[in-house]
Amino acid sequence: MAPIPTSREGYHFKADTIHEGLYTEAAIESTKSPKPFYDVIVIGSGFTGLTAARDLSTAGKSVLLIEARDRIGGRTWATRSRGHYMEMGGTWVYWTQPHVWSELKRYGLDRELKQTTGTSGDLEVLQFKSRGSDPLKEYSFDGPGGYNVIMETAIYKFLDVDGAGGTKILARPYDRDFVRNIPLKFMKLTCKDRLDQLPELPQEHKDLIASMFETIGCASIDKTPFFEILRWFGLSGFTFRGWLASVDELSLKRGTTSLALAIMDESRADIVLSSPVASVIRSRTEPLTTITTRTGKVFRTTKVICTLPVNCLGDVSFDPPISPLKLAAAREQHLTKIVKVHTYTSEKLVPTFVSSLSPSKIPFGYTESDVHDSKEGGGTFSVFFGSESELDRCTPLATFRELKKILPSEFNNEKRNPKFNPKEMFWHDWTNDEFAKGAWCTFPMGWQENYLDALREDEQGGSCIFANADWADGWRGFIDGAFEMGRSSAWRVLKEERNANRASKL
Known part of the structure; x- marks a missing residue:
């Protein structure tokens, strides 16, 4: 019998007992006999690395993926x-995300999607707390004075810094030259600054949109850049409904791991897992780079694609050294510091979405999916995002116990889900994850204008390309941004060789 694929990552909490490690189909086997030299070595097997390795290996390049974890997928796994x-x-995933959608079409997974119950059309009300200690308030979604009407109106005013709802300022969000020329004054605004410029908005409406903006980076509005919000809405068509659909509506029935496995199945790249990279050293006498893992494995190549997340750029020794600005960003860290927690309740829950303003132990959460097979016990799975700074983080067990204590108050009220009581919890602590040090990337104030160009620069004389969703042109921090960067980095390697071959024939 084949062993059950399991990662050492993640925790399962049940009956006041914690179990480390979770089942995942992403825990594949390493290549048995990797070679000492490859045309290209890709550091990291998140979607950026997987895509780059696939495109290069299917184009005839010998490629090695070096992965620190015991699974593929990076910050995306199921x-x-x-x-x-x-x-x-x-x-x-959504069709407003062009790169990921084309990948889903490529593998026939665009028909393998599901709708999250807590963000679906079945959702009748939003539950909201102005502050963590406040009672839950309910807002109906539709109709006059409903949540959708409030949000569409308020967000248009929030984005309208140009008399056109933000559409002139960010007319071409993928064009880095266009974005570079956006007036600096808009980069200097926090979300709080922008809300303070709108005295005509009722405070209640400001609190509602502030709580939504705080879900973007799980940070308070005085730390969240206005430009980050403008970017997300610009990529979604500058509407509230478009934004909701783009960022929290559809997911894969068999998890994003099914997409990662489809890419690996097509790829001809070799892979070594559980092999964190220690150093990347470029020879000063020949076009050769030596990569050494922490366990002493040594591989050589002429081209490197480094897909380390921004928060981890300082964890590998580069010689020649990489840009001081890359290292400064790694020291400062991006905003999103959370634990992601899935709960299972034996009771079937009414579709629910809840959010609250910071400081809050649970910034937001929602019902995700009902269990329809009676043999599996019925019930509902839900998802919550826990604040790193507010929860008891002394041990995983302490965190689980606190979550079990406070989660019922997030969903319970007399009319809706009065018996919410999580029987099991599953989580990944992204903040204390050594190879991520945070969840999806949300830029802090100052990063757009001070660090972005440096993060995108090649290093070591152009032999080391840096590619990651954290500095994508489009959906930064999203799966789509990872595909954007993986594809473009692979194409750059192939184009460089093609141009060199053409030049040699002249």
Whole structure:
């Protein structure tokens, strides 16, 4: 019998007992006999690395993926319980995300999608707390004075810094030259600054949109850049409904791991897992780079694609050294510091979405999927995002116990889900994850204008390309941004060789 694929990552909490490690189909086997030299070595097997390795290897290049984890997928992977796939990291896909959608079409997965119950059309009300200690308030979604009407009106005013709802300022969000020329004054605004410029908005409406903006980076509005919000809405068509659909509506039935496995199945690249890179050293006498892992494995290549997340750029020794600005960004860290928690309740829950303003132990959460197979016990899976700074983080067990204590108050009220009581919890602690040090990337104030160009620069004389969703042109921090960067980095390697071959024939 084949062993059950399991990662050492993640935790399962049940009956006041914690179990380390979770089932995942992403825990594949390493190549048995990797070679000492490859045309290209890709550091990291998140979607950026997987895509780059696939495109290069299917174009005839010998490629090695070196992965620190015991699984593929990076900040995107899924586990399973009671027939339900739970995304422990990145989740959402939608046709407004062009790169990921083309990948889904490529593998026939565009027909393997599901709708999250807590963000679906079945959702009748939003539950909201102005502050963590406040009672829950309910807002109906539709009709006059409903949540959708409030949000569409208020967000248009929020984005309208140009008399056109933001559409002139960010007319071409993928064009880095266009974005570079956006007036600096808009980069200097926090979300709070912008809300303070709108005295005509009722405070209640400001609190509602502030709570939504705080879900973008799980940070307070005085730390969240206005430009980050403008970017997300610009990529979604500058509407509230378009934004909701783009960022929290559809996910893969069998998890994002099904997409990662489809890419690996097509790829001809070799892979070594559980092999964190220690150093990347470029020879000063010949076009050769030596990569050494922490366990002493040594591989050589002429070209490197480094897909390390921004928060981890300082964890590998580069010689020649990489840009001081890359290292400064790694020291400062991006905003999103959370734990992602899935809960299982034996009771079937009414579709629910809840959010609250910071400081809050649970910034937001929602019902995700009902268990329809009676043999699996019925019930509902839900998802919550826990604040790193507010929860008891002394031990994983302490965190689980606190979550079990406070989660009922997030969903319970007399009319809706009065018996919310999580029987099991599954989580990934992204903040204390050594190879991520945070969840999806949300830029802090100052990063757009001070660090972005440096993060995108090649290093070591152009032999080392840096590619990651954290500095994508489009959906930064999303699966789509990872595909954008993986494709473009592979194409650059192939184009460089093609141009060199043409020049040699002249």
